[in-house]
Amino acid sequence: MGESMWSIVKWLVCGLILIWVWKFFNWVWLKPKRAEKSLRQQGLKGNSYRFLIGDLKETSRLRNEAKKKTLPFTNDFFSHLFPFHQQHFNKYGQNCWTWLGPIPVINIADPELIKEVFSRMNEFKKAKLNPLVALLVPGLVSAEGEKWVKHRRLINPAFHMGKLKLMHPAFNASVSELVNKWEKIVSKTGSSEIDLWPHFSSLTADAISRAAFGSSYEEGRMIFELVLEQMELALRLLQSVPIPGKRFLPTKTNRRMRQLNSEIQKLLVAIIDKRKKEMEAGEAAKDDLLGTLLDSNFKDSSERNQKRKLSMTFQDIVDECKLFYLAGQESTSVLLTWTLLLLSKHQDWQTRAREEVLATFGKNEPDFDGLHQLKILTMILHEVMRLYPPVCTISRMVFDDETKLGHLTIPRGSMVSMSALYTHHDPKFWGDDALEFNPERFSEGVAKATKGSTVFFPFGWGPRICIGQNFALIEAKLAVAMILQRFSFELAPTYAHSPTTVLTLQPQHGAQVILHQL
Incomplete structure (x- = not known):
């Protein structure tokens, strides 16, 4: 009986191993080759699939070579940022695919197809390439289906204009600290060279700490620093081959990602738990993002469930607060940095923007309602985001069979990629001056x-x-307006133009300008 049982166990183990080997072979070879055949039959072009790595090795090599170079300060940097994709487009045209390991990534350049992908969110979903990367961007960004609907509904009130107006003093306090610091730097000589990038990173971290949690940057700086490190590790993971189960390996990067997540979790839990207890004790909800989120969640749970269970779990709230830190800090800091760099280069637009700000506010602190009257500054910010979009590429994945997109049938497990940078720079849509700064x-x-x-x-x-x-x-309008009131600025000779991506579009070698006190 014992030998018989042992024989059965051996056969079961062998069977499981064979099943796993078959699934792995199917994922790493058969499935990609079927997808490649399907795409070629539909008229798309791309490289033949290379076992496991696809185009990753060549993409990484060309990107590393490009990062060693600097450019003239022009807005024509797509080929510098994405050299492999530029070569691919030149060879195959815009309607082509690349390989992210064994995953085909179909480039979508037609505006109507881009609109369709964005609109059909239940069919074109967020890609789930590495669960460890999801630790960096949890919450609303990665949620799908009913969870996304619920979270969006509960978070929406925090971003209504009425609530943002109540956060204006928090923004004002953060920007005031920055410009006061700059005034001290330039007070001795009347001018000084500074690197905008670390200053704006600190500013937006301070602003999100105040606006989201009612705390200062000093109290929230540890969360900010940990999130930044986690972001750099996430980028490293995204550039590696997405092998199933790889996240369980005890690599240095995997261990550090989990350690960072645990530390961020503890800090956020302490902030949220304290606020939750204050509200349960009868204190009114504060007018920051966390207070609005907790209040919205509590009201929703009260209306829907007499037992007053939270509609969002405590962990959901922690995840959304972490997302506040990353998205709220990162997108604004890059927007501010590229705005001042471009206004440093284009002095005529800097002058026009300053004249508008002084005509609206004089030397007084900009008020919330007045910010909406700054037409020229709004034009400038839109043009900056056109030329230097915070996120250069947006991707979605198909999880169902026979998913139609225009005349295409997208194979299951494939991704579609929409390049904001390429589309924003395309002369077909923006004219012959598409690469020029023209607000x-x-x-x-x-x-x-x-x-x-x-x-x-x-x-x-x-x-x-x-x-x-x-x-x-x-936040960006307020910061630029207050800077224009007190300073003029020009590019420093030390500035080296080399845009790079660390999830967002950043200046690789800093953003050096010379400040002049007005």
Whole structure:
């Protein structure tokens, strides 16, 4: 009996191993080759699939070579940032695919197809390539289906204009600290060279700490620093072959990602738990993002469940707060950095923007309602986001069979990729001056500039458009307005133009300008 049982166990183990080997072989070879055949039959072009690595090795090699170079300060940097994709487009045209390991990534350049992908969120979903990367961007960004609907509904009130107006003093306090610091730096000589990038990273981290949690940057700086490190590790993971089960390996990167997540979790739990207990003790909800989220969640749970169970779990709230930190800090800091760099280069637009700010506010602190009257500054910010979109590429994945997109049938497990950078720079949509800094193109608004087409999506588009876009734009307007009131600025000779991506579009070697006190 014992030998018989042992024989059965051996056969079961062998059977499981064979099943696993077959699934792995199917995933790493048969499935990609079927997808490649299907795409070729539909008229698309791309490289033949290479076992396991696809195009990753060549993509990484060309990108590393490009990062060693700097450019003249022009806005023509797509080939510098994505050299492999530029070569691919030159060879195969825009309607082509690349390989992210064994996953085909289909480039979508037609505005109507881009609009369709953004609109059909239940068919074109967020890619789930590495669960460890999901630790960095949890919450609303990665949620799908009913969970996304519930979270969006509960978070929406925190980003209504009325709530953002109540956060204006928090933004004002953060920007005031920055410009006061700059005034001290330049007070001795009247001018000084500074690197904008670390200053704006600190500013936006401070602002999100105050606006989201009512705490200062000093109290929230540990969360900010940990999130930044986690972001750098996530980028490293995204550039590696997405092998199933790889996250369980005890690699240095995997261990550090989990350690960082645990530390961030503890810090956020302490902040949220304290606020939750205050509300349970009868204190009114504060007018920051966390207070609004907790209040919205509590009211929803009270209406829907007499037992007063939270509609969002405590962990859900922790995840959303972590997302506040990453999205709220990162998108605004890059927008501010590229805005001041471009205004340093284009002094005429800097002068026009300053004249508008002084005509609206004088030397007084900009008020919330007055920010909406800054037409020229709004045009400038839109043009900056066109030329330097915070997120250069947006991807979606297909999980169902026979998913149609225009005339294409997208194979299951494939990704579609929409390049904001490529589309925003395309002369077909923006004219012969597409690579020139010309805010005048937005003088009659975004809809007129784009002719109603989906060719401008710095915050995404459709139902999943970034919920915090007004938050970012108001903060950016206030910061630029207050800087223009006190300083003029020009490019420093030390500035080296080399845009790079670390999830968002950043200046690889810093953003050096010379400040002059007015």
